[in-house]
Amino acid sequence: MKRIVVLGGGFAGLWSAIGAARRLDEEGIGPDRVRVTLVERNDFHAIRVRNYEDDLDATTVPLSTVLDPVGVERIRGEATAIDADRRIVQVRREGEEVELRYDRLVYALGSRLWRPPIPGLGEHGFDIDTYEGAKRLQAHLRGLAATPVIGSVMGEEARAVIAEALDALGVKVRTGVRVAAVDSEGVALEDGSRIDASTVVWCAGMRAHALGASLPGAKDELGRIEVDAFMRVRGVPDLFAAG
Ligand SMILES: Cc1cc2nc3c(=O)[nH]c(=O)nc-3n(C[C@H](O)[C@H](O)[C@H](O)COP(=O)(O)OP(=O)(O)OC[C@H]3O[C@@H](n4cnc5c(N)ncnc54)[C@H](O)[C@@H]3O)c2cc1C
Structure with a gap:
């Protein structure tokens, strides 16, 4: 029996x-010959929060409702390592490390919000990168006594067109200056000024998932993997990357 393993739901x-x-079904190939297995840390597929x-729960779809009917096996666990030479993925499942052999691997672990080491950002900054992050922000906003004031901090590369659009909506925009620190009452900027805010949402850029760094082959400055027109990772047999 051959196995197609997909990392990320x-x-x-x-x-x-x-x-x-679907393709295997069209070809009349049953799970006795080829099994498709998806590894995902959550029980649900998360639609990015807009x-x-x-109701944030409406942004999640239980994976079993879409995978079970089409015969895709699901493993709830954390992919921790990929050995492309031995064609093995290591998965932490219920606290135990298990090895998963594959014949074809689809690497689809997505990207992560990049949080630079700015003092206070980890403690006071909110994000909407994940379902859990969005839940935390929602709880915080609901907990604010008065009408919430959202401090929107944009990176120096923010484009003028966005600034104009936000201006029309009454959102104050600061560009061309970096954030020096974040605290419970807002943001300190590198030019010495401050933006007072009861909520700071960090949205300043993404990086590809860290596990990709361990794979052979070229990556760009954001850690993204180079693929060919068929999404094959260049120079690594039977490994595909998507997302
Ligand atoms: C606010 C916002 C709005 C957006 N709006 C749009 C839009 O309108 N239209 C559009 O086309 N795109 C939009 N996007 C972009 C779109 O959501 C992303 O491009 C898309 O989610 C990327 O999908 P992905 O499968 O590559 O990664 P992800 O959606 O990040 O999926 C990766 C999955 O891998 C899992 N995972 C990660 N690490 C591990 C691990 N080690 N082990 C096991 N599982 C793991 C994660 O839990 C996750 O389920 C938006 C993004 C954001 C943030």
Whole structure:
């Protein structure tokens, strides 16, 4: 029996697994010959929060409802290492490390919000990078006594067109200056000025998932893996990357 393993149950991983299952079905190949297995740390697929949702639970889809009907096996666990030479993925599952052999691997672990080492950011900065992050921000906003004031901090590369649009909405924009520190009452900027805010949401850039760094082959400055037109990781047999 051969095995296609998909890492990550985001948009890329979910569609890879479902697409593989559909193709195998079209070819009349059953799970006794080829099994599709998806590894995801959560029980759900998370649709990125857009910030207009009142009920954040509506942004999650239980993976079993979409994978079970098409015969995709699911492993809830954390992918911790990939050995492309031995074609093995290491997965932490219920506190135990297990090895998963693959014949084809789809790497779809997504990206992460990049949080630079700015003092106070980890403690006081909110984000909407994950479902849990969005929940935390929502709870905080609901906990504010008065109308919430959201301090929107943009990186120096913020484009003028965004600034104009925000200006029209009455959102104050500061560009061309870096954040020096974040505290419970707002943001200190490198030019010595401050933005007072009861809420700071950090949205200043993404980096590819850290596990990709361990794979052979070229990466760009954001850690993204180079693939060919068929999403094959260049120079690594039977490994695909998507997302
Ligand atoms: C606020 C916001 C709005 C957006 N709006 C749009 C839009 O309107 N249209 C659009 O096309 N795109 C939009 N995007 C972008 C889109 O959401 C992303 O491009 C997409 O989610 C990327 O999918 P992905 O599968 O590559 O990664 P992800 O969605 O990040 O999925 C990765 C999955 O891997 C899992 N995972 C990570 N590490 C591990 C591990 N070690 N072990 C096991 N599982 C792991 C994660 O839990 C996650 O489920 C938006 C993004 C944001 C942040």
